[in-house]
Amino acid sequence: MGLYFKSILMEIKCDLEYKLSFILMLLASAFSSFFIIFGTVLLLNKFGTIEGWTLNEIMLTTGIAVFGHVTTEMFGRGLDHFYKQVKNGLLDRILVRPRSITLQVLCSEFQLSKVGRLIEAIIVLGYGICTVHVTWTAYKVLVLCLMILGSITLFFSILLIKAAFSFWTIEGMEFMNILSDGGRDMSSYPISIYQKWFAAIFTYVIPFGCVNYFPLLYLLDKGNVPAWYGLTPLVTLVFAGISYGIWKYGLSQYKSTGS
């Protein structure tokens, strides 16, 4: 863990060397999600509600989705770009070092410029939490924390699967963006607004519904759901376990192409 923080610190120092460039990247990262969130606000402003969900409720789900997504982008960039390391043979260098491979991959990149988006996510999330009508109890605070942590776990697992995929193919990585970027945009809304088959995929295969819908129902006292609905974000741990399994399997199958 000490090693990880040391390498993050190094990456941060690197980033800060080019000040103007850094500020522009910061702005760019903040802008890109700003306009997507702004678009959602404009739509809700125009239509009033979506399937009965109001602006502050949607801001809560959007905040959770963007927060989970940007946190993993910041810390997991190494996984995101892992296919490059496979392609140019850097992975071989990692393999011969006497440290955990997963740790080294995570250490390889850290994006401080995403801080702009992180702050934005916190503001949106904060707005959602403050304006939504909930009588807060200790259990409900726990549920909210689980939702946020579940979102991070989910996006992180998706990145891990993406990285593992590059053991088999490095083409068409765009496809995995469906799950990461697409997942963020999709889970900005409660999953119930989509068609049944679509919602089913993103509940049973990739458990977005367990992060942004079932616990939300309990949190907002919608539809008299039992209290255990609040604990459904824990399902993401199963998903994380599976993705770690795929990653480990891929790693054990890896054969270098030689130099």
Add this chain to the structure above:
Amino acid sequence: MKAYLSFIKLRLGVGLQYRFAAIAGIATQFFFGAMYVMMYDAYYRSGVSTGMEWQQLVSYVWIQQAFFYLTYFNLMDPDIYDSIVTGQVSYEFIRPINVYWLWYAKLFAKKIAGAALRFLPVILIASLLPVHYSLKGPASPESFLLFVITLTLGVLLSLGIGMLIYSLMFYTTSSKGIFSVYTVIAEFFAGGVIPIPFMPEILQKICYLLPFRLSVDLPYRLYAGNISIEEGIQSALVQLIWIFIVIAAGRIILKNASKKLVVQGG
């Protein structure tokens, strides 16, 4: 002219090599299209009347996804970018061809190759969906003709704007940031995030003042029948004026930049 044409041909060949990437692209576009259609469907169920009929909106979403690669504002080309950053660009200036048009041709070919592999499958799948969600034909033969014209001009325009940004890269070392900031702003004011009719009036006015919507909003809404033919013809003329402005400006800046270009080391 011959040099540029052969360059386009070469690049097209390279672009068409990446078939698997194209399949991944099609799947991505289809996913986003389906997601947006379902999302807007949920919005439309609230019954609020908007500037777009449901069928027009569905067509807008699918056509936008089908031609996403063509009209997306991100013109980042690693080759050109690296050549400027590493100084390789000096070789290009030695050659007896115009660097501006060389790059323009490069970017153009990249867009065409990317879009050529993607748009038909997306259109095909989208038109086979259940009626409520499917892509319908163009509003009228005239609007289809105008759609093709404005889409073509729109691509030429967005390339011109992209070249303007590339020319500015000679004056700064932080070009990646400039590129990203430009891409997201252009995308929003072009109607790429949400359709312009859904925006409040002030924002709509801003969108109409800027050139970006001429590349995205205009052709797609013409196809959907949300913009009248007369307005379409007028806008096509506006497109021509903008194309002239951005290309002229880009060429002047690039010319000045090349005069000041200092190559270090030997």
